[in-house]
Amino acid sequence: MAKSSSPKPIEKLKYEQAFAELETIVDTLEGQQNPLDEAMSLYERGQGLVKRCSELLEGAELKVRELSGDELSELVAGE
Amino acid sequence: MSQPSLFASVIWSVTRLTQHIRTLLETDVNLQDVWVQGEISNLAQPASGHMYFTLKDSSASLRSVMWKGDTRRLGLALENGLEIEAHGRIGVYEPQGQYQFYTDIIRPIGEGALYQEFLRLKSMLEAEGLFDADRKRPIPELPGTIGIVTSTTGAALRDMLDTLNRRLPLVEVIVAPTPVQGDQAPAGIVAALNSLNKYEPDVILIGRGGGSIEDLWAFNDEQVARTVASAGSPVISGVGHETDFTLCDFAADLRAPTPTAAAELATPISIIDLKSYLVGMKDRLISSSLNLLTVKKADFENQTARLRISSPLRLIQIDRQRLDNFARRSLNALNSIVVLEMSQLNGFERRLEALNPLAVLGRGFAVVTRQSDNRLLNQVKMAKMGEKIKVQISDGAFDATITQNKES
Incomplete structure (x- = not known):
């Protein structure tokens, strides 16, 4: 397993990042090669990632911005 | 006639x-x-x-x-x-x-002439390899950012946004607005595509709703087709209706029949899929952790058993036994040494006894010494008349006085 050198704070992860890390953790735990304390902290982080992912899914709202020239601005839903 | x-x-x-x-x-x-x-x-x-x-x-x-x-x-x-x-x-x-x-x-x-021009451009770009299948890039399964090149006033944008919002509201959308018909459209579409490159969207949707072939003509522009083919991100093209094919469609990495379909193809995994994946992943997280605990516990019990076998305590017990053995053996050895010594001692004692001059007294001999100086009288000439002597026999001694000297 690629031990993330400095794990990003969970609340800053995007969905894809959080889910990908969760997947890696589950794969690792299923390999059953880890020392217990490491497994426990992996499990804890996994739980945090599950929480993060479901929050992101529940609160998801399409974010639409409009390019004008080189500027990005929130798109006001037209008509 | x-x-x-x-x-x-x-x-x-x-x-x-x-x-x-x-x-x-x-x-x-x-x-x-x-x-x-x-x-x-x-x-x-x-x-x-x-x-x-x-x-x-x-x-x-x-x-x-x-x-x-x-x-x-x-x-x-x-x-x-x-x-x-x-x-x-x-x-x-x-x-x-x-x-x-x-x-x-x-x-x-006039459409006939347009169609001729379309065929000419198509075969030219085709010959260049612009439409080759091996140029097509895969569409990402789970896009984070989606670029949209279309008009902000058309129904196409609304259709695409509605579809994205329904299927995957997680995505961020960047709309690069451009006219999609008229003289300004080709240059506008090219500029919009180029301006999106900076934001590196995971996929770009380009399209417009249905219309006459003239309305769609901007999407048959040579420059538009080239820009689509060389865009920094994979492009899904959804122009007009099912039956309309434009050069933009051929140049894109994926052709969708309509703008709505383009938005659907850009989101092969929907939020509903994600929710069920997440539930599955959560189950796997819990069960893998439980399994790991079970395995660890079994390991632990296994190790405990091995530890018991190889524990220092057990070594000590073994050592103690060996020590006891040594002790017993050394005691035995010591005992036999003592016995030996004692029997030797007894021998010495007997030999010593044999040499004891007093031992003969038992047989009736006596030891006579002069009282004045305790010297042994072993010659007659040493016996002087009237001199006090001491006579030692087996069970004691008595004093006597010499009364006669019978020198032989």
Whole structure:
């Protein structure tokens, strides 16, 4: 397993990042090669990632911005 | 001009004659696959759904029919006075003795030239390899950012945003607005595509809603096609309707029949899929952790058992036993040494006894010593008359005085 050198704070992860890390953790735990304390902290982080992912899914709202020239601005839903 | 023969050998029925005319017209290949240009008049569409009209120009007219089935594919609204190009075949309607034009395709005038230009560009870009299958990039399964190149005023943008919002509201959308029809459209589309590169969207949707082929023409622009092919991100093109194919479609990494379909193809995994994946992943997280605990516990018990076997305590017990053995053995050794020593000692004692001069006293001998100086009297001449002596026998001693000296 690629031990993330400095794990990003969970609340800053995007969905894809959080889910990908969760997947890696589950794969690792299923390999059953880890020392217990490491497994426990992996499990804890996994739980945090599950929480993060479901929050992101529940609160998801399409974010639409409009390019004008080189500027990005929130798109006001037209008509 | 010759006189008609009054006594004709054969007299045709009207039906027979009409059928003959019909056969003549309908077996002429030039009349069975023909394009004709004219102005629509006398347009009628009765409840049957078929369309009847007359095509005319300054000096002739042509009765025309379009069957209901073909009218569904009409890309434009017919009206009297409209100049069109129509494709079809010439046939005969026998009950009225009418030859008619049965048309299946109608397009605005001039479209033929556009189509020729389209074919020319298409084969040129095709020859360059711009449309090759191995140029097509895969569409990411779970895009984070989606770029959209279209007009902000059209229905296409609304359709795409609605679809994205329904399927995957996690995504961030960057809209690069551009006119999608008219003279400004090709340059606008190229600029919009280029401006998106900076934001590195995971996929770009490009498109517009349906319209006439002229409305869609910007998407057949050579520069547009080239820019789509070389865009920094995979492009999904959804231009017009199902039946419309543009150069933009060919150049894109994926062609969608409509803008809505393009948004669907950009989100192969929906939020509903994600929710069920997450539930599955959560189950796996819990069960893998439980399994790991079970395994660890079994490991632990296993190790405990091994530890018991190899524990220092057990070594100590073993050592203690060995120590006890040593102790017993050394005690035994010591004992035998003592016994040996003692028997030797006894021997010494006996030998010592044998040498004891006093031992002979038991047999009746006596030891006589002079009282004055305790010297042993072992010669007669040493015995002086009147001298005090001490006589030692086996069980004690007594004093005596010498009364006679019998020197021999």
